[in-house]
Amino acid sequence: MSGRKKTLLKVIILGDSGVGKTSLMQQFVNNKFSHQYKATIGADFLTKDITIDGNKQVTLQIWDTAGQERFQSLGVAFYRGADCCVLCYDVTNEKSLNNLSSWKDEFLVQSNVSNPQDFPFIIIGNKIDVDENKKISSLSKKLNNITNNQLGGLNYPVFETSAKDAINVESAFEVVAKMALQQEELNDANGNDVSDDYNDAINIHLEGDSGNCAC
Amino acid sequence: MSNMNLTVNHNRSESGYSNNYSLLEMYGASDEEDKEEIDDHHQFDNVMEEIRANSLSSFVTPLNSQTIPKILSSDYDRYGFKKASLHQTITRKEYNEWFTDYSEYSLERMKKWKDLVNSSGIKYDDIPTRFPPKSDKTKKLIRRGIPSEWRGNAWFFYAGGYERLNKHVGVYDKIVKDTIGVKNKDTEAIERDLNRTFPDNIHFNNLPKDSKSVKDPKDIQDNDINNKPMIKSLRRVLVAFSHYQPQIGYCQSLNFLAGLLLLFMNEERAFWMLVILTERILPKVHSRDLDGVHIDQGVLMLCFKEYIPQLWNILGKNFEGEVISEDKILTKLPPVTLVTSSWFMSVFVGIIPIEAVLRIWDILWYEGSKTLFRFSLTICKYCLDNKTFKAKNDNDSGNTEFEQIEIFQFMQSYPKSLIDPNKIVDLCFKKIGGYGFGSISQDEINKCRIFVSKQRDKMKKKSLITNISEDERKMLNNDEIHDIYGFNRSIMNGVKWNNNISNKMKKRFSRKTSK
Structure with missing residues (x-):
């Protein structure tokens, strides 16, 4: 056994094409913004080491994906093992908001997570730097409607960000990291529980046998 | 009318699923679309003017003793790409070091190509439109690189572009006309990608001044970038393609392919090269199910x-x-x-x-x-x-x-x-x-x-x-x-x-x- 590796948390960013997934990732990982990002083909990822709650060192592995619908057929390979899923929309694009639940469903189908009911999702509305009049009208009402009716009223954290002006990006990903760590610990616990139970069962049996002998 | 439809269906183009533009007159004979003609005609004339204007301009800087120092001192390469951009890990210095040698190599290649073309009895003024037939010698030369000034024509020739174009004279213009003002899922996706194709290329973006947000779709409408001739060409080619190949429509990455082609040839040719590429070289790769x-x-x-x-x-x-x-x-x-x-x-x-x-x-x-x-x-x-x-x-x-x-x-x-x-x-x-x-x-x-x-x-x-x-x-x-x-x-x-x-x-x- 090699030494224990730093906890690796896998985060998937999903959302319609052009909502700013690449920009969000770049802003968080490299603290930069550019107008010159190209459309993402396939998938790409970056990693960042961060500290959670002042003492837990983790590596976030953030996957940026292609937003065009047809690319979902390639997604299977990397959704698996995800610890948190970020659902993005563009605050100026109502369609991208309406598609959040399809992205969630898509993720759950492809990732095959063990706890779809309480798997950590987070919602990010990007591009709040744009003029107020360009934003979706009565956004909060529509967003509420979607979280309540389509996303199962599960109170997913919602952040409004600007990848361009670095507003709220850091705090959103802090929450992402915390949620991902929780999920990872939960998975570990579940995984260990299963094997522990199994081991215990054997141990009890063995202990019983050997106990008898020893006595 | 029903008879005509039958004929049209029987004459689908060789791809088997393209929108039919093979019998142009018959297609044009349908008179359903005559109502908004006047407005469309005017728009169409403007568009055709643009297409023709663009086809005259070359986007590749030719290599010679005057241009090489200019390219070396510029931030951009001979195709208009930024030498050092966030898409490349290469620095400007590294680029120039490489280019100093490679420009010499390219000049020498040009000589070899001129020799081969001349010895094949091909006459030309500035850039040949026909190229030597396939042979071991030609293949060897191809592998060592076609001179960039000749690339567009050579690609088109060897890919079988002339055969395709001759069978479909006027079809591209017709599709462009048919797709003026069309809005659908594909055109929406195309709009989002136009400015995300080659943001580091001077022909596709207003570089180096880059202050305005290009991310908001409404913003883009007002943005100067959108009126760049190259962006307009890219839009027309991609929209026309998505219309002509409905099985593919628009797939992200086609923008890169069309964009690169447009640096080397006119719109009509770029369109047919895209058709050839997606049909023959990368079949079904961009189709809706990938x-x-x-x-x-x-x-x-x-x-x-x-x-x-x-x-x-x-x-x-x-x-x-x-x-x-x-x-x-x-x-x-x-x-x-x-x-x-x-x-x-x-x-x-x-x-x-x-x-x-x-x-x-x-x-x-x-x-x-x-x-x-x-x-x-x-x-x-x-x-x-x-x-x-x-x-x-x-x-x-x-x-x-x-x-x-x-x-x-x-x-x-x-x-x-x-x-x-x-x-x-x-x-x-x-x-x-x-x-x-x-x-x-x-x-x-x-x-x-x-x-x-x-x-x-x-x-x-x-x-x-x-x-x-x-x-x-x-x-x-x-x-x-x-x-x-x-x-x-x-x-x-x-x-x-x-x-x-x-x-x-x-x-x-x-x-x-x-x-």
Whole structure:
């Protein structure tokens, strides 16, 4: 056994094409913004080491994906093992908001997570730097409607960000990291529980046998 | 009318599924669209004027003793790309060092090409429109690079562009006319990608001043960038294409292909080259189900297994470290295909430095799709052989996921630094001092494609396969599994690998690993 590796948390960013997934990732990982990002083909990822709650060192592995619908057929390979899923929309694009639940469903189908009911999702509305009049009208009402009716009223954290002006990006990903760590610990616990139970069962049996002998 | 429709349907173009523009007069004879004619005519005339104006301008700076120093002192290369941008890992200094040598090489290439063209009895003024017939000599010259000034014409000639264009005179203009003002899901996606195609190219963006947000769709409407002739051309080509090939519509990455073509030829030609590429070289790769991506990546994985077994030892597993069995290669592609599928879809545009892309495109139009596999293998093997990667990999060995993530990341970043196209081309083709992937034949690739495609069809038909659980699969014994999948233990029964190169690679690897 090699030494224990730093906890690796896998985060998937999903959302319609052009909502700013690449920009969000770049802003968080490299603290930069550019107008010159190209459309993402396939998938790409970056990693960042961060500290959670002042003492837990983790590596976030953030996957940026292609937003065009047809690319979902390639997604299977990397959704698996995800610890948190970020659902993005563009605050100026109502369609991208309406598609959040399809992205969630898509993720759950492809990732095959063990706890779809309480798997950590987070919602990010990007591009709040744009003029107020360009934003979706009565956004909060529509967003509420979607979280309540389509996303199962599960109170997913919602952040409004600007990848361009670095507003709220850091705090959103802090929450992402915390949620991902929780999920990872939960998975570990579940995984260990299963094997522990199994081991215990054997141990009890063995202990019983050997106990008898020893006595 | 019904008669006419029948005729039209019978005369669909050779792709089998394109919107029919093969009988132009008949198509035009339909008078349903006459109502808004006047407005449309006016718009159409303007558009045609734009198209013609654009076709006169060349976007490649010719190389000569006056231009070379200018290119050296500029921030941009001869195609208008920023020498050092966030898409490349190369610095301006590194670029100039390379370009100083490569411009000399290019001038020398131009001489060789002029000799060949002259000796073939081809007359031309400035740039030839016809090129020497296919021969060993021509192939050799192609592999060493077509002069950039001649590239557009040479690509078009060798790809069979003239044949296509002559059969479809006026069709592009007609499609452009038909698609003026059209709005649908595809055009929406195209709009979003126009400014995200070559943001680091002066012809596609207002560089270096770049203060306005280009991200908001409404913003884009007002933005100057949108009125750039190149952006307008790109829009027209992509919209026309999505209309002409409804099975494909618009697929991200087509923007890179059309964008690059437009730097070398006019819109109409770029349009037909895109049609040829998606029909003949990359069939179904951009289709709505990306079926061709799955097929070609399956073939590439089989090639890895056959020709770079050492790489396959790392990549041919899922993240849990479980070896992907032969029957599964074709259903669940390994994670690395997320990297390599974009190489195919974009034909290396944005993956490796521009001059290397152009060199591969030279060969691709002349030699066909095997070129993509040959160079993908070359780049992968070159990544694997890299010292930095090897050192990293040794430290991490033992954990499949880390190992795979490591190579995933490396394969995504390292190709961007491959500034010397001659190095890549030599590695690909040279038998001594290279990998000799030039021996992989088109026949081999074609057979693999048919094989993978057939297997996928079989699996799709047998819903049993998709619904079968891991436990159920284990319960079936080996023979039954192979029976279901329709192949025996030797997966490539129908395909003869090139034993010569295969054995050579295997020997080389066994030597290396035994060291």
